[in-house]
Amino acid sequence: MFRHQKELQFEVKVDRPDPVFARQVQEVLGGQFGEMTVMMQYLFQGFNCRGEEKYKDMLMDIGTEEIGHVEMLCALISQLLDGATPAEQQKAAEDPVTAAIMGGINPQHLLVSGLGGLPTNSNGVPWNGSYIVASGNLLADMRSNLHAESQGRLQVARLYHMTTDEGVRATLRKMLARDRYHQYQWMAAIQELEEKNGVVVPASFPPEAEQESQPEAYEFWNLSEGTESGEGLWAKGSAPDGTGNFVYISNPVPKGQIYEPLIPATELHHDLNGETIEK
Known part of the structure; x- marks a missing residue:
């Protein structure tokens, strides 16, 4: 059972709208290593876990947290898109200053989502279920989780340096900190499993x-x-x-x-x- 709370896990409050950056944030929402991927990966690993209960419980804990991260990024993208209209996009072609703000807007944020986050990457490619790994082998899956968190944190760190909006950066810092913990967590799980069964997958061969x-x-x-x-x-x-x-x-x-x-x-x-x- 899942229960939704109205409060976000961390505060999301941008200093100013930035539709161009909203498009860039889409990568860490719906890209190959975005929050949608780790959310689905951890949840499916947890749903299908047949090993020790502590691993299933951990996977469900972190997978559920990632649902909250998807919600945070949708809130961030929505705030970055506040005030964006088709008229302003048209005006961007006439005014270089406006073009710097509006010219790179993702048209789908206007046409498809109505100024909200999309389940796509920064180029508009839809999120794909083949991004996730849930093999049933705990060590193989935990290594894949470490890889996903490493790539995801790398992309968030790159985004951090692509904006000077302190409100956006405050949200990204929270995500960077949680992604760092998640790397620690998967490292600990990997170490425990390797000590138990060896370092090569599958141990049964x-x-x-x-x-x-x-x-x-x-x-x-x-x-x-x-x-x-x-x-x-x-x-x-x-x-x-x-x-x-x-x-x-x-x-x-x-x-x-x-x-x-x-x-x-x-x-x-x-x-x-x-x-x-x-x-």
């Missing part, structure tokens, strides 16, 4: 099950010019799970055969039977 393919689990193949990649921790030292040592292969060679596919049936019209077609 252990290294020894790879049988004769074991050596390939530790080889770094140099497949580009130069050898600088050999200086990384991924090319020397021990694997994170302690099961083996990395080996740098400076001149890798193919280990497979040359594949020669069969010629398909003539009914498929590949025209590959080697015969000249009479005309």
Whole structure:
């Protein structure tokens, strides 16, 4: 059960309207790494969680918080659009000063949403359910969550430096702080799961099950010019799970055969039977 409270999680109060910035804020609302994505991702992971109850409860807590963040961003976009009208957009073509404020307005904020937030990114591309990850494997999902929060916080930080409106910045600072906590949270969950089951996903398919393919689990193949990649921790030292040592292969060679596919049936019209077609 969900219950809506009228108060926003944090205050949203802009100093002045800015339709151009409203369009930019759409990215962190309905973009690939926006609040709609993490909201749906955490909720679907929580809905479908079959593991320990504490993980399900945490996912539902944070997913529900993200619903509030979507609401905050919609309020922010609405305030940034206050006073925007088709007449003002037309006037922007005549007055350079007005054009600086109104010229870059997203037409859909006028035509589709009536001066409100949209489930789209900053270019108007609709939010897509394929953005979310909810695999049922807790470690895989928590790593995806850390990635999403990292990209989301990065975009909010970039937005922060694209405005001088202190009211907007105050809202963005709250989001930056919460996104920082969420990164801490996923890091803690990842650490706990790795200590329990190991660092490789899925833990239910252990290294020894790879049988004769074991050596390939530790080889770094140099497949580009130069050898600088050999200086990384991924090319020397021990694997994170302690099961083996990395080996740098400076001149890798193919280990497979040359594949020669069969010629398909003539009914498929590949025209590959080697015969000249009479005309």
